[in-house]
Amino acid sequence: MFLFRYCSERNLAVNPQGGNTGLVGGSVPVFDEIILSMALMNQIISFNSVSGILICQAGCILENLSQYLESMDFTMPLDLGAKGSCHIGGNVATNAGGLRVLRYGSLRGTVLGLEVVLADGSILNCLASLQKDNTGYDLKQLFIGSEGTLGVITTVSILCPQKPKAVNLAFLGCPGFSQVLETFTTCRGMLGEILSAYEFMDDKSMKLVESHLKLSNPVTGSPFYVLIETSGSNSAHDEEKLNHFLEQAMTSGLVMDGTVVTEDKRIKALWALRERITEALTHDGYVYKYDISLPVKRLYDLVTDTRERLGRSAKNVVGYGHLGDGNLHLNITAESYSHSLLEAIEPFVYEWTAQYQVSISAEHGLGFKKKHYIHYSKPREAVHLMQKFKAMLDPKGILNPYKTLPASSL
Ligand SMILES: O=C(O)CC[C@@H](O)C(=O)O
Ligand SMILES: [Zn+2]
Structure with missing residues (x-):
């Protein structure tokens, strides 16, 4: 690509930018990088x-x-709250997770091929349309999740599933987090192959959506809520399974109250309660954001411990996320940015998580904000090898600099 040859020759840094919806500063320039819009x-x-x-x-x-x-009865294997503005290239560059990982897996599995422009302007064509290909190293994987630091993704080949014929969405209130977990195991057992999403939200995150966005929660009064989606091919069969599960969950006290919807419009409205939490948080003040992969059993302990530690110095400490994938979104709000609050949160959150073998960035990437914390999730040798890859593919350091990796001590 001409642009990269030009920038490489003149040592000009480039910040590739998709929909600019990332949450860790990976898509915004730090100093004087040229923004390369993919729009x-x-x-x-x-x-x-x-x-x-x-x-x-x-x-x-x-x-x-x-x-x-959808006009051809197919669907994308990924879906996320920012769908209205995020770009597929950015999704792949960050290996974005979202709401369908439980059903279709991550982009590392569904992306079949990529075309990538390298730092020197050469084009790497790995644009296979094959589901099976074991010829040599799988180079595309290097670029998936590399946040534009190794090359710029220009074309994507992706395997898309058929659109499910029958979709149901249940929004349920649970009396405690242990019931959220038990509801998950119960529905995995009873819904089996039709379970397509399992999300959880705490009461505080729902309150923010209600107060800042004026959305109404159809099931109030519970400390926790779960969204369970089923996607299948036979509505009568799916409804029967879902009803059996709901009966079991209600009679055993796992669920206090709930509602089930099947029409497209009502499904979208219910999903909005979960998808728009991020937006509601931005209306609550300055937001400190954490995106952690944890053993599900300990998932909410981090929220409770953080809340207890911060006491009244935080405005709200909320927890929600992709429970089916073991992914917690911990968000802390304050009226405005406070350095002393940040010092109370970090490294506490990272040290807390280091007790378990976890990821300090489950699906958002490291970008600019989290790159110095990579050591909490990856051994030194792994970070060192990543830095070597970076140096090999981008010797002048012009591709999305200051992102993803701490500066190399090579
Ligand atoms: O804002 C966040 O912390 C999470 C954003 C997104 O990953 C979500 O699942 O809603
Ligand atoms: Zn998420």
Whole structure:
């Protein structure tokens, strides 16, 4: 690509930018980087309705891709709150997780191929449309989740599932976190192959959505809420299974109250209660954000311990997330940024998590904000090898500098 040859020759740094919806500062320049907007690379190149393989440019907006596929009875294997503005290229560059990982797995499995522009301007064509390919190293994996630090993704080939014919969404209130966990094991057992999402929210996060966004919670009065989605091919069969599960969950006291919806419009409205928590938080003040992978049994302990530690110095300490994937979103709000509050939170949160073998960035990446904490999740040798890859692929350090990795001591 001409631009990269030009920048490489002149030592100009480049900050690739998709929808700019990231939460760790990976898509924003730090000093004097040139912003490379991918927005005009927004063409769908092909879709094969037999294989379900979509090939498109990096700047396609996720929601546009979903709508395009839905008109052909297919769907994207990923969905997230920022779908209206995030780009597929950014999703792949950050290995974005979202709401469908439980059903379709991560992008590391569904992305079949990539075209990438390297720092010297050469084009690496790994744009396979094959589900099986064991010829040599799987180079595309290096770029998935590398946050634009090793190359710029320009085209994506992705395996898309058929659109489920029957979707149900249950919004339930649980009396405690242990019931949230037991409800999860029960529904995994009873719903089996039709379970497609299991999300949890605490009461405080729901209160923020109600007060700041004026959305109404149909099931008030519980300390925890769960969203359970089923996606299958036979509505009568799926409803029967869901009803059996709900009966069991209610009679055994796992669930206090709940509602089930099947119409598209009502499903979207219920999902909004979960998807728009991030937006509600931004209306609550300055937000300290943490995105942790933890053993599910300990998931909420981090929220309780942080709340107790911070006491009245924080405005709200809330926990919610992709429980089905063991992923907690811990968010702390304050009226405004306070350095002493930050010092009370960090490294406490990272040290707390280091007791378990966890990830300090489950799905948001490290970007600019979290790069110095990589050592809490990766051994020194691994970080060192990452720095070597970076030096090899981007010897001048012009690709999204100051992101993802701490400066190399090589
Ligand atoms: O704002 C957050 O902490 C989480 C954002 C996103 O990953 C979500 O699951 O809603
Ligand atoms: Zn998330």
